[in-house]
Amino acid sequence: xxxxxxxxxxxxxxxxxxxxxxxxxxxxxxxxxxxxxxxxxxxxxxxxxxxxxxxxxxxxxxxxxxxxxxxxxxxxxxxxxxxxxxxxxxxxxxxxxxxxxxxxxxxxxxxxxxxxxxxxxxxxxxxxxxxxxxxxxxxxxxxxxxxxxxxxxxxxxxxxxxxxxxxxxxxxxxxxxxxxxxxxxxxxxxxxxxxxxxxxxxxxxxxxxxxxxxxxxxxxxxxxxxxxxxxxxxxxxxxxxxxxxxxxxxxxxxxxxxxx
Amino acid sequence: xxxxxxxxxxxxxxxxxxxxxxxxxxxxxxxxxxxxxxxxxxxxxxxxxxxxxxxxxxxxxxxxxxxxxxxxxxxx
Numbered sequence: 416x417x418x419x420x421x422x423x424x425x426x427x428x429x430x431x432x433x434x435x436x437x438x439x440x441x442x443x444x445x446x447x448x449x450x451x452x453x454x455x456x457x458x459x460x461x462x463x464x465x466x467x468x469x470x471x472x473x474x475x476x477x478x479x480x481x482x483x484x485x486x487x488x489x490x491x492x493x494x495x496x497x498x499x500x501x502x503x504x505x506x507x508x509x510x511x512x513x514x515x516x517x518x519x520x521x522x523x524x525x526x527x528x529x530x531x532x533x534x535x536x537x538x539x540x541x542x543x544x545x546x547x548x549x550x551x552x553x554x555x556x557x558x559x560x561x562x563x564x565x566x567x568x569x570x571x572x573x574x575x576x577x578x579x580x581x582x583x584x585x586x587x588x589x590x591x592x593x594x595x596x597x598x599x600x601x602x603x604x605x606x607x608x609x610x611x612x613x614x615x616x617x618x619x620x621x622x623x624x625x626x627x628x629x630x631x632x633x634x635x636x637x638x639x640x641x642x643x644x645x646x647x648x649x650x651x652x653x654x655x656x657x658x659x660x661x662x663x664x665x666x667x668x669x670x671x672x673x674x675x
Numbered sequence: 676x677x678x679x680x681x682x683x684x685x686x687x688x689x690x691x692x693x694x695x696x697x698x699x700x701x702x703x704x705x706x707x708x709x710x711x712x713x714x715x716x717x718x719x720x721x722x723x724x725x726x727x728x729x730x731x732x733x734x735x736x737x738x739x740x741x742x743x744x745x746x747x748x749x750x751x
Contacts, residue, residue: 423726425750434738436747438726479680491680499680503692516690521680553730553743570742571714572730578742582716583725595731619729655714665714 421564426453430460431468431528433552438567441545441560448542455538456549463531466495469522480521502526505630506606509645513634514606529592529629532556536625554592554632556625574616574657581663582655590625594618594632595657605637612639616659622652622668642666 424444426437435457443449468474475495502515502523515523528551536556539547546559548567557567566585573579574595584591594603595617604611618635622628631649635642635656646654649668656664681689728743738744 423750425747427747429735432735434733434735434741434743436727436743438750499690500692503690521690548727550727550729550743552732552734553728554732555727555729557727567727568725570725570728572728572742574731577730580717580725580728580742582714584714584729591729593729593731617731653714663716 424449428457430457431464431531431551432470433528435460435532435552436548436550437539438548439539439542439545440547440564441542443542443545449545452538452542456535459535459538460531460551463494463527463534466492467498467523467527467531469524476521476523498523498526498530501530501626501630505634509630509634509638511607512605512637512641513630517604517606525633526626526630528552529554529590529625529627533590533625554590554625554629556590557586557588559587571619571655572617574659575661581657584621584655586621589621589623590628591619591621592625592629592632593620594629594636596636603633603636605639610639612636614640614659615642615656617657618642618646619655619657620646620649620652621654622649628652 421440422444424439428435437453439449465471466475469476471477475492499515505513505526513525515521515526532549532551532554533556536549539549540558544560546561546564546567548555548557553572555569557569559566566587569584569586569591570580571582571584571593573581596603596612615636618632620628620632620635622631631646631652635646635654638645642656643664643666646652646666646668652668654666654668656666658664679691727746728741733741733743
């Protein structure tokens, strides 16, 4: 059987206010193991949402925002400390453009999504001889179990027209995330100045894990004109930029360069 | 990992990492990832032959009209 004829089985659910899509190929696509792995991945996302949601009054993050849990550091679960530490590292590495605290309000959402999907994907890695692609609102983790099978082909949405594809990326393992202003308006700002990007329309980052691909896409968009220079310093990532004037640009990060 | 939160008037205003865990497996993982990524530009969405779509966050509301939704419908 050739890769092109490999059947893809798909599932969709709504979690954290986002459409979560799973595509499976290979041995376990439609059996009870696939069902169990999908259920486990969704349970992981629901659990994380209960802890991190800024929309739920009873989440740990909402309590932190009200200053309730911070008095007793021991009450902060390890996973919250992990996410906040990632956020702090992202702030330092992005020179302040990315920050989980904005205008004095804690909002780790920019870290949580990619990190959560990366965690949820671990349930799918247990499916023997099965390829998966797990996406939450356009940010995804991909895996191809069999070197004989073709890579997943991920389309990058056109920043000016979400009904079109601007580019395609063959991916076997790793993650891809896109930040843009197309669907939700000005939800990304430079945390230092509060400025909304104007020169950049969209940033796609491909890398080994979704936690950092997602952070780098958001930080890159926030950095606007500084994005190419900054993204070029990011180890192991490749970025695809769509500028507001219609130009596109590929930036290969340091250690991501091919050997030759 | 240890983090220190600064609370001002009931709000978290700062996050400081006091201590990172020693050794960072993530760095090693990233450094070992050196596969060239091929990005193929396309002008024709219909012939792009794609499995998934990466784009600006599609909310549950916008999902129904999205390309990803069309792909998902095709494989359900």
